Amino acid sequence: MAVINLRNITKQFGDYRAVNNVSLDIADGEFVALLGPSGCGKTTLLRLLAGFEEPDEGTISLAGQVVADGVSRQMVAPEDRNLGIVFQSYALWPHMSVARNVGYPLEVRKMLRAERDRRIREALSIVSLENYADRSPSELSGGQRQRVALARCLVMEPRAVLLDEPLANLDVHLRETMQEAFLDFHRRTGATMIYVTHDQAEAMAMADRIAVMDRGHIRQMAAPETLYREPSDQMVAGFVGAGAVLPVGDITLQNNGRCAVRLGDADISARICARVASQTGANDALGLCLRPEDIRVDGHGTLAGKVEDCVYLGGRFRLAVRLANGHALPVYSDLRARIGENISLSVRDGWVFSRQEAA
Amino acid sequence: MQAVERWLATSGGNMGGNRFSDRLLPLLFVPVIFISVLPMLRLAAEGLFVQGMPSLDYVRDVMESSQTWRATAHSLYTAALGTVISVLIGGAFAFLVALTDIRAKAALVFCFMIPMMIPPQITALAWVQLTGPSSALLNAIGMAPALGSPQPLYSAEGIALLLGIQHASIVFLTLRANLRLLPREQVEAARLAGARGGRLWWQVILPLTSPGLIAGTAMAFVTALGNFGIQAMLGIPGNYITLPTLIYRKLSSFGPAALGEVSVLAMLIGVIAVIGVLLHHHLLGKRDYRLMGVVGRPLDIRLGARRIVIEILLWAVLVAILVVPLMALVATSLVPAFGVRLGFDNFSFDAFYQVLFVQPATIRAFHNSLLLSVGAAIVLVGMCLPLAYVIVRRPSRLTKLVNLLVEIPYALPGVVLAIACILLFIRIPVLDISLYGTLAIIFVAYLARFLIIALRPVMNSFMQLDPALEEAAQACGAGIGRRLRDILLPLAAPAAAAGALLVFLTAFNELTVSALLWSAGNETLGVLIFNLDDSGDSVLASAVAVLVVGVVVALMTGFQLASRHLPKGVIPWQS
Numbered sequence: 001m002a003v004i005n006l007r008n009i010t011k012q013f014g015d016y017r018a019v020n021n022v023s024l025d026i027a028d029g030e031f032v033a034l035l036g037p038s039g040c041g042k043t044t045l046l047r048l049l050a051g052f053e054e055p056d057e058g059t060i061s062l063a064g065q066v067v068a069d070g071v072s073r074q075m076v077a078p079e080d081r082n083l084g085i086v087f088q089s090y091a092l093w094p095h096m097s098v099a100r101n102v103g104y105p106l107e108v109r110k111m112l113r114a115e116r117d118r119r120i121r122e123a124l125s126i127v128s129l130e131n132y133a134d135r136s137p138s139e140l141s142g143g144q145r146q147r148v149a150l151a152r153c154l155v156m157e158p159r160a161v162l163l164d165e166p167l168a169n170l171d172v173h174l175r176e177t178m179q180e181a182f183l184d185f186h187r188r189t190g191a192t193m194i195y196v197t198h199d200q201a202e203a204m205a206m207a208d209r210i211a212v213m214d215r216g217h218i219r220q221m222a223a224p225e226t227l228y229r230e231p232s233d234q235m236v237a238g239f240v241g242a243g244a245v246l247p248v249g250d251i252t253l254q255n256n257g258r259c260a261v262r263l264g265d266a267d268i269s270a271r272i273c274a275r276v277a278s279q280t281g282a283n284d285a286l287g288l289c290l291r292p293e294d295i296r297v298d299g300h301g302t303l304a305g306k307v308e309d310c311v312y313l314g315g316r317f318r319l320a321v322r323l324a325n326g327h328a329l330p331v332y333s334d335l336r337a338r339i340g341e342n343i344s345l346s347v348r349d350g351w352v353f354s355r356q357e358a359a
Numbered sequence: 360m361q362a363v364e365r366w367l368a369t370s371g372g373n374m375g376g377n378r379f380s381d382r383l384l385p386l387l388f389v390p391v392i393f394i395s396v397l398p399m400l401r402l403a404a405e406g407l408f409v410q411g412m413p414s415l416d417y418v419r420d421v422m423e424s425s426q427t428w429r430a431t432a433h434s435l436y437t438a439a440l441g442t443v444i445s446v447l448i449g450g451a452f453a454f455l456v457a458l459t460d461i462r463a464k465a466a467l468v469f470c471f472m473i474p475m476m477i478p479p480q481i482t483a484l485a486w487v488q489l490t491g492p493s494s495a496l497l498n499a500i501g502m503a504p505a506l507g508s509p510q511p512l513y514s515a516e517g518i519a520l521l522l523g524i525q526h527a528s529i530v531f532l533t534l535r536a537n538l539r540l541l542p543r544e545q546v547e548a549a550r551l552a553g554a555r556g557g558r559l560w561w562q563v564i565l566p567l568t569s570p571g572l573i574a575g576t577a578m579a580f581v582t583a584l585g586n587f588g589i590q591a592m593l594g595i596p597g598n599y600i601t602l603p604t605l606i607y608r609k610l611s612s613f614g615p616a617a618l619g620e621v622s623v624l625a626m627l628i629g630v631i632a633v634i635g636v637l638l639h640h641h642l643l644g645k646r647d648y649r650l651m652g653v654v655g656r657p658l659d660i661r662l663g664a665r666r667i668v669i670e671i672l673l674w675a676v677l678v679a680i681l682v683v684p685l686m687a688l689v690a691t692s693l694v695p696a697f698g699v700r701l702g703f704d705n706f707s708f709d710a711f712y713q714v715l716f717v718q719p720a721t722i723r724a725f726h727n728s729l730l731l732s733v734g735a736a737i738v739l740v741g742m743c744l745p746l747a748y749v750i751v752r753r754p755s756r757l758t759k760l761v762n763l764l765v766e767i768p769y770a771l772p773g774v775v776l777a778i779a780c781i782l783l784f785i786r787i788p789v790l791d792i793s794l795y796g797t798l799a800i801i802f803v804a805y806l807a808r809f810l811i812i813a814l815r816p817v818m819n820s821f822m823q824l825d826p827a828l829e830e831a832a833q834a835c836g837a838g839i840g841r842r843l844r845d846i847l848l849p850l851a852a853p854a855a856a857a858g859a860l861l862v863f864l865t866a867f868n869e870l871t872v873s874a875l876l877w878s879a880g881n882e883t884l885g886v887l888i889f890n891l892d893d894s895g896d897s898v899l900a901s902a903v904a905v906l907v908v909g910v911v912v913a914l915m916t917g918f919q920l921a922s923r924h925l926p927k928g929v930i931p932w933q934s
Contacts (some may be wrong), residue, residue, distance in 0.1 A: 011905040053832055085834040091827035095849045104845070105835035149831075156835060 003028045003192055004049070004160060009058035010070070018044040020216030021058075026194065028159075031186050032149040033195045033203035036213035037118050037239065042196045045213070046162050049194065050085050051078035062159055084153025084161040090145040092137035098148050099124070099133035105156035113314055115213045126188060127181065143174045150185060160192035167202060179205055179271050202227070212236045228291075230273065234355050237289040242318075244329045249289045251352060253277060259352055261288055264324050267301040270350030287355040292318070292330045294349040299335075301346035305329065321345065388761050389743050395764045396806040398779035399771075405782050406622035417619040421627070426605065431627065434601040436584040437518045437590065444523025445579040448680075449530030450572065456531075457538035458564070460659045461670050469919060470677050475528035476911050478868035479588030480889050481904040482525055482684070486512055487592065487892075488901060489687035495694050496687040513597025518590055522583040524680045529582060530575035537571025577639030581632045585772020587871035588885070592892065602628050603774045603871070610778075610875060618782060625775040632771055685908065692901035710902035721903060723880065724887035727798060731883065732866035735805040736859040739813035744855060747817040748847065752826070765814060768807040773871030778805040780876065796878040804872045809865060813858040820854035821847070824907065857918070864914050868907055 004026040010339040011019040018317060019041045024030050034042040047053045048068070049060060062083075067076040092101050100107075106116045124130050127147035131249050146166055149283055153161045163182070167175045183206055186193055197203050203210050204224040211221040212235070220232040231237035237245045251272070252260040259272040270288060297319075305321035308328065319331045321343065409416045421427050452471055456464050474479075474482065488494060491510040497503035511517060541564070549563040587603045596606050606624050609617040662669060693706040714721040750758045762786040768776050780803060784794035824847070832846045870885030877886045884907060891900035 050830075050834060054834070077838075078830070079838050080838045081834075082836070083834060085831065087827040088828050089825050091825060091831035093828060093832075093846055093850075104832065104837075108836045108841060132427075152831070152835070226381060 003063050004194075005059075005061045006049075007059045007061075009045070009048060009055045009060065011041075011048055011053055012056050017216045019048065019055075019192065022216070022218050023058075024211065024218065024221070026192060029190045029192055031193045031195065031206060031208045032103045033197060033210045034213055035197060035203040035205035035210050035240075038198055040213040041216040042198075042213045045253060046085075046164055046194065046196050050083055050162055051076065051081050062070045062222070082156065084156060084158035086146065086149045086153060086163045086166045088165040090137075090142075090149045090169075092145055092148055092152075093180060096137075097133065098129065098135050098137060098140070099161055099334075101137065101148055102155055105152065109156075119155050123155040126154060126185065127151045142170050143178055146170070146178060147181060150181070151224075154185070154189060154191075156192070160194060161195065163195045165196055165198070167197070167199075175202070179183035180215055182206060183274050186279075204240075210240075212239060214239075230271070230351055230353075231289055232353060234287055237287065237351075237353070241291060242330050243353075244327060245287045245289050246323075246325075246327050246329075247355065248286050248352065251286065256338055261350065261352060263288070263305055263347075266347065268347045268350055270352050272352040273354065276352060277356050285355045287349040287353055289327060289353065291349075292332045293332045294347060295329060296346050296348065297331060297333045297335070297343055298346040299344065303345040303347060305343060305345060307339055307341045307343060310337050310339060312336075385486055385747055387742075388757065390742065391761055391765060391810070394803060395768055395810065398776065398783045398807065399767060401783040402622050402625060402775065402779035405618055406626055409619065417623045421623040426600075427624065427627070430600050430602045430605040431631075432515050433515065433594075433599060434584060434603075434628070435631070437515055437522060437601060438580055440516070440519035441522030441526065441583040442576060442580040445526045445530045445583070446576055447571070448523065448676065449527035449575065449579070450534060452527070453531045453534035453538060454564075455669060455673065457535050458541075458660050459662050459666075459669075459932065461662065461666060461673070465672075467673060467677070468917070470681060471531060472528050473681055473912065473915065474525055476864060476915060477908055478581060478870060478885055478888075479521075479525055479586050480589075480592050480870050480885060480892075481688070481868070481907060482521055482901055483512075483589045483592035484686040484888065484892055484897070484904055485684035486517075488691040488897065489684050494687060495690040496683075499690060500844040510596070512593050513599070514593075515599055517597070518593045518599065518601075521589045521593065522586055525586065526579040526582050527680075529573075529579045533575035533578060534568060534571040537568050537574075541567055573639055577635055581635045581770065581772075584628065584635070585774060585871065587772075587874055588889070591874070591889065595893075601770060606778070607874060608773050617780075617783065618778070620779055622782065625772075625778045628772050629775050636770065643653055655886050688901050688908070689905055691897055692905045694898050710898045711906070714899055714902050714906070716780075718899070720882060721887060721899070724882045724884050724903075727881060728867055728884040731798065731802055732863045732869075733804055734802060734906070735809055735866050736813070736862040738806060739862050740817075740855045740859045742810070742815045743817045743858060744843075744848065744851065745834065747814055747821050748843070749768060751818055751821040752829075761883055766812050769809070769811045773808065773869075774875065776804060776808055777872045777875035780807070780872075796881070798881045801873050801876045801881065801883065804876060805866050807861045808869075808872060812865060813855075813862050816858040816861070817851055820851045824850055860914060860918065864911060867910065 004024075006022060006024040009019055009022045009024075010017060022041075022045060024045075029231060034045060036042045036115065044053060045046050048055055051067065054073075054075055055068050055070040059066055059070065060068040062081060065076075067081055068073065068074070092098075093104075096104070102123055103116050103120045106119060111119075120133070121130065124133060127150055129144060129147055131152065132140065132144065132148075137148065140148065149166075150161075166182075167178055170178060179202065182193075182195075185191075186206075195207060209221060210224055212219045213290055214235045220227060220236045222230075227236065228241050232238060234245055237243065246263065248261050248263065250262050253272070254260065254269075255269060257274065257277070257325075258269055259277070261268045261270050268288070276286065303323065305323045307319050308322050309320035311318050317333045317336055319333050319337055319346070321329045323329060329345070337343060406417050407413060407415070452467075456468060461467070487510060489496060490504075490512055492504045492506045492508050496501050512521070545567065546559070546563060549559055554563060585603065587607070590601045591604050591607060592603055593599070595608075600608070602624060606621050608619050609624075669773065692710050693708070695705050695707040695709065715725075716722070746761075750762055780800055781795060784800050784803065786793050828850070829842055829846055833840045835912055837845065868885055869883065870889060873883040873886050874889065877883060882890070882902065888900050888903050888907075891897075891903065
């Protein structure tokens with residue numbers, strides 16, 4: 001059952017369309033990441049959901065109830081939507097103790113003292129902060145503060161938890177720990193979570209589905225592995241994962257969802273997007289997405305190139321190889337290569353899609 | 360049916376609850392417009408209408424009078440000369456405190472700010488007590504000028520000197536705020552490029568700080584122009600009449616009959632002040648020296664062996680402009696009878712006893728000033744919290760306009776506001792009651808004049824507040840009332856308290872506005888000191904002044920001690 005539905009949402013700031021005709025359905029208990037470069041509209045989309053912004057067009061409904069309607073200008077205020085939100089800046093109130101911060105939603109709902117205290121204890125134990133109830137937020141570390149913010153959402157049993165780049169202020173090591181904390185929280189509570197981030201590794205590690213956004217549009221919404229293996233357009237292919245997109249002309253369709261692509265002197269067998277396969281010929285702007293793990297340095301390989309860069313990643317090297325047609329490929333190699341060296345490559349797999357942007 | 364649905368959509372149920380309160384918010388601006396804009400409009404009307412008809416008669420009368428032009432020339436001369444003195448003193452202090460490694464900066468700054476916080480009429484009184492032939496201090500050490508010789512301060516230059524000292528801290532504050540933003544790297548880069556000594560100051564530091572210098576100069580000039588206390592205490596006995604004192608004289612000799620002419624004169628001061636402000640904006644507009652680099656690492660130019668000399672010099676200036684006049688004031692307040700030579704055997708606290716417990720007028724003035732300043736502080740803070748919230752969080756064209764409008768009554772000379780208030784409240788049109796001759800008219804004028812003082816700290820504090828703090832509460836289900844009460848109010852409380860104290864401090868000693876608005880039984884402390892001195896009772900005047908200075912310094916010290924708990928930018932001398 002879908003609990004959150006966005007229909008044709010548009011939000012304009014002056015002449016700029018921050019969110020442009022976006023539709024999105026999120027199921028109960030799902031963990032969805034909104035991923036995109038800065039300025040792509042992902043935070044605006046989250047704020048529209050929370051009710052801090054009013055859509056200019058389209059409707060938003062929560063569990064079937066319309067909470068924002070761009071046409072009739074109906075709005076349910078954020079305080080009446082029962083959505084939890086975790087901010088990048090934590091947004092803990094410095095003049096309240098940790099326990100009062102966490103219990104505030106219950107205080108607003110006029111819950112009785114004893115019940116409230118029980119729920120606060122419960123929420124704090126889920127984020128492993130039982131012993132910090134009487135501290136002031138300023139005495140906590142960044143990760144602890146973010147866990148308090150999470151507990152504050154949890155305690156109100158929201159329809160969904162919205163997270164706005166919650167890890168951006170934390171250092172790399174803490175980020176991994178907090179990712180585990182979020183996942184653990186998601187498993188334990190089964191809450192619907194919508195997670196805004198510009199970090200693809202973060203999104204891939206946690207989300208059931210990822211919506212990649214660019215310039216106000218959702219480019220593709222899919223499971224992380226689908227997004228990685230089968231990007232639907234140039235932007236997604238370039239933004240998600242390391243890899244290269246090469247423009248290709250002649251392809252020969254095969255039956256099993258694959259095709260043969262001619263690249264320089266090499267014939268490459270690649271998977272092909274079904275939509276492209278069904279209307280090939282009409283569409284000549286095709287792209288071939290190659291991931292580094294599908295390319296091997298191989299003395300018998302048919303694809304020739306020149307090494308331009310070689311970086312040691314620990315355990316393996318990443319080479320940048322310039323092909324004869326001028327495009328560069330990232331390639332993993334077990335051995336160091338000299339800059340300027342001519343090598344040959346073999347390609348195991350690839351993905352062909354249309355480079356024409358669906359507006 | 361459709362109409363009912365729409366009504367439900369906007370105000371019923373939980374739909375649009377947020378929007379509904381938003382629509383009520385502009386109502387907040389009504390009192391602001393009432394106290395900030397209406398008096399000014401009324402003032403313009405008075406000067407430009409004669410018996411209900413548009414007429415330039417008053418304007419012509421004023422323009423044809425040689426008195427007007429003499430007073431204007433006097434005003435411009437004293438304000439300009441005073442500004443030069445302010446820039447020299449305040450500029451030197453600002454550069455030395457902000458850029459060099461002199462010691463005890465906090466103490467130096469604190470002492471330097473005291474002249475600004477002491478009411479001008481007290482400054483004038485203190486200096487007159489210091490320098491005249493009857494100076495208690497000079498007589499006590501046998502250095503007073505011969506009896507019968509003129510008081511040197513009763514002159515244009517005397518007025519300019521005191522204006523300069525009084526407003527030096529304004530230049531200091533704006534310039535130092537600018538210098539604080541001067542990144543160390545820009546000066547270091549100039550030194551690496553080979554600039555040294557005078558070249559460094561003249562070609563790099565001075566141009567980079569010129570915006571602050573220009574702003575400080577303009578503010579000092581406009582403030583000096585409207586400073587009534589010094590101009591009246593020195594100018595009236597010396598018969599050196601400036602525009603504010605001309606207005607005061609006309610009103611006190613002709614009463615309401617002079618209102619037409621007086622409002623034209625008030626507009627004349629207003630126009631000069633506005634020209635000053637426009638000139639300032641024009642000069643600032645030409646330069647865009649945005650300072651880049653890491654802010655917060657102040658320069659520490661090492662003065663080396665010269666440091667101790669400069670430190671002695673700075674403290675000597677402070678002693679001369681602050682300590683000595685205040686000592687003179689204290690000395691006069693301890694004189695047993697006016698004209699008697701003060702010694703260690705004959706000083707007396709009788710004057711303090713008189714003003715605190717015997718004289719009904721002084722007791723009443725203390726009472727009135729206390730009532731007015733505490734009342735203004737409370738009412739203004741009450742107004743400012745929601746007002747600042749709307750201006751900061753719901754910006755619109757209307758809020759930007761209001762933000763400008765509230766500046767007017769404070770930026771224009773106090774005389775202008777006072778007359779505008781007389782005109783508006785001498786007979787309130789619809790209610791047909793008069794506030795003139797009551798304490799209420801002073802109160803309303805204070806609200807208009809000091810609104811900005813209370814508003815700015817609260818606005819600063821709201822601006823520094825992460826909007827997410829409020830949005831988090833909103834997501835928790837808290838409506839606007841709860842958010843104001845639980846989140847915004849506690850977080851803005853220190854700033855609001857600081858704003859209230861600043862209003863109190865300023866209103867407690869105020870003279871310019873109340874000098875024209877007071878009536879028998881409704882004197883304020885500022886008026887009282889002025890009147891006591893005017894009638895020759897300098898000993899009692901000094902005693903009241905010493906008490907007022909005591910209150911001011913005590914409050915400032917309190918601020919200083921509480922500064923760690925206040926948001927940045929609240930304490931004027933720690934900008």
